[in-house]
Amino acid sequence: MKIAITSQGQDLAADVDPRFGRAKCFILVDTETGEFSVHDNAQNLNAAQGAGIQAAQNVAALDVEAIITGNVGPKAFATLSAGGVKIYVGATGTISQAVEQFKAGQLKCVDQANVDGHWM
Amino acid sequence: MAVTEASDTSSGRKIAIASGKGGTGKTTVATNLAYVAACAGKSVAYLDCDVEEPNGHIFLKPDFAKATPVGTLVPKVDYARCTHCGKCGKICQYSAIVSMDKTNLVFAELCHGCGGCKLVCPTAAITEVLHETGTVEIGSAGPINFVHGTLNIGQVMSPPVIKAVKEAAPPAELTILDAPPGTSCPVIESLRGCDYVLLVTEPTPFGLNDLKLAVDMTRALGLNFAVVINRADMGDDKTREYCESNDIEILAEIPDDRKIAEAYSRGEMACEAVEKYRSTFTELLEKLGEKIATI
Numbered sequence A: 001m002k003i004a005i006t007s008q009g010q011d012l013a014a015d016v017d018p019r020f021g022r023a024k025c026f027i028l029v030d031t032e033t034g035e036f037s038v039h040d041n042a043q044n045l046n047a048a049q050g051a052g053i054q055a056a057q058n059v060a061a062l063d064v065e066a067i068i069t070g071n072v073g074p075k076a077f078a079t080l081s082a083g084g085v086k087i088y089v090g091a092t093g094t095i096s097q098a099v100e101q102f103k104a105g106q107l108k109c110v111d112q113a114n115v116d117g118h119w120m
Numbered sequence B: 001m002a003v004t005e006a007s008d009t010s011s012g013r014k015i016a017i018a019s020g021k022g023g024t025g026k027t028t029v030a031t032n033l034a035y036v037a038a039c040a041g042k043s044v045a046y047l048d049c050d051v052e053e054p055n056g057h058i059f060l061k062p063d064f065a066k067a068t069p070v071g072t073l074v075p076k077v078d079y080a081r082c083t084h085c086g087k088c089g090k091i092c093q094y095s096a097i098v099s100m101d102k103t104n105l106v107f108a109e110l111c112h113g114c115g116g117c118k119l120v121c122p123t124a125a126i127t128e129v130l131h132e133t134g135t136v137e138i139g140s141a142g143p144i145n146f147v148h149g150t151l152n153i154g155q156v157m158s159p160p161v162i163k164a165v166k167e168a169a170p171p172a173e174l175t176i177l178d179a180p181p182g183t184s185c186p187v188i189e190s191l192r193g194c195d196y197v198l199l200v201t202e203p204t205p206f207g208l209n210d211l212k213l214a215v216d217m218t219r220a221l222g223l224n225f226a227v228v229i230n231r232a233d234m235g236d237d238k239t240r241e242y243c244e245s246n247d248i249e250i251l252a253e254i255p256d257d258r259k260i261a262e263a264y265s266r267g268e269m270a271c272e273a274v275e276k277y278r279s280t281f282t283e284l285l286e287k288l289g290e291k292i293a294t295i
Helices: A051-061 A074-082 A095-103 B026-039 B056-060 B087-091 B116-120 B159-168 B185-191 B205-220 B238-245 B258-265 B275-293
Strands: A002-007 A025-030 A036-040 A066-068 A086-089 B013-018 B044-048 B063-077 B097-099 B104-106 B126-141 B144-151 B174-178 B196-201 B225-230 B250-254
Touching: A002 A095, A025 A051, A025 A095, A051 A074, A066 A095, A074 A086, A074 B104, B013 B026, B013 B185, B013 B275, B026 B044, B026 B056, B026 B144, B026 B174, B026 B196, B026 B225, B026 B275, B044 B056, B044 B159, B056 B144, B063 B104, B063 B159, B087 B097, B087 B116, B116 B126, B126 B159, B144 B159, B159 B185, B185 B205, B196 B205, B196 B275, B205 B225, B205 B238, B225 B238, B250 B275
Parallel strands: A002 A066, A066 A086, B013 B174, B013 B196, B044 B144, B044 B174, B196 B225, B225 B250
Antiparallel strands: A002 A025, A025 A036, B063 B126, B097 B104, B126 B144
């Protein structure tokens, strides 16, 4: 299964970025093979608004089944859902640890945003 | 949002009262000017553009005849026509419309109402609907035509409501726009298309700091302006020194008079409550008249 994780760094030893829209980058991991690739999010990091929506579109375009992050707001949630991406929140530690937490079923799949938007 | 307004065809003049700092006396100056101009027999329109906290009505006490919901025109997608080509999402700079494989999402509160998505849609699947963000009320305060707008609670974009206030204004010899404080989008929207700007300040470090910002903004907009110093006998001389060294004319100084504050606290205008201020504002109106006559 292909999943994406919000990351503060460029490899599996990096920490999970708790922010979704303004995450440093996304790491795409194949849970079967352990292969990974890094996808930049710099453009959204500096966006005035709509960062969560843009990031969600980018993640959906990666064709992943799930996104693992710390928190997700209402607009990002709506966009990810429209893209058919499942959302798991509450991940902590490194990317490797988050993948293990996911495989062990320890992360919560959410059916709504777990934090408020930044604008209203 | 940087579209230039078509030039006004009527001969009337539009004067904006702005400040930078809040609480300097914009509404005091704007309402009293409208009052003395109406007393002098001019046709006057007073536009309260401070739609986040309009308060000119407290002093001018208009009777409102009409209230109209206003806001932003946002896209509505007809899914029978939509081919999910993604062009609408690509042109939107605010992520207000997002095209996914199977559906489109519209985030109305992010939409600036430019209509770009509708223009680029190849299958005419997008129509525009009103996303209500405020109300414009029109009425009259004696001979003064009065218009104000109110931004709904929870909304963040005031410029469309301000624009609606300006569009609703009946033509007049003299239109006075009471601008919101600050130097960003809501103020720019209020000042756009005006003939002259009065910057109201107070002689304090705070007033001066924000006056400088307001002066830079007004100059960037290419508008002619002058300064009114309110509560002029308090604070220090730095505001006067700044104006002198930057060739900025001070058109009036209003004293820090307890009687004005008392009238204000009762929702009364200075020139109604204290006779001598009628001449203060009449003189200011005359000086303004000379300024705008030469533009």
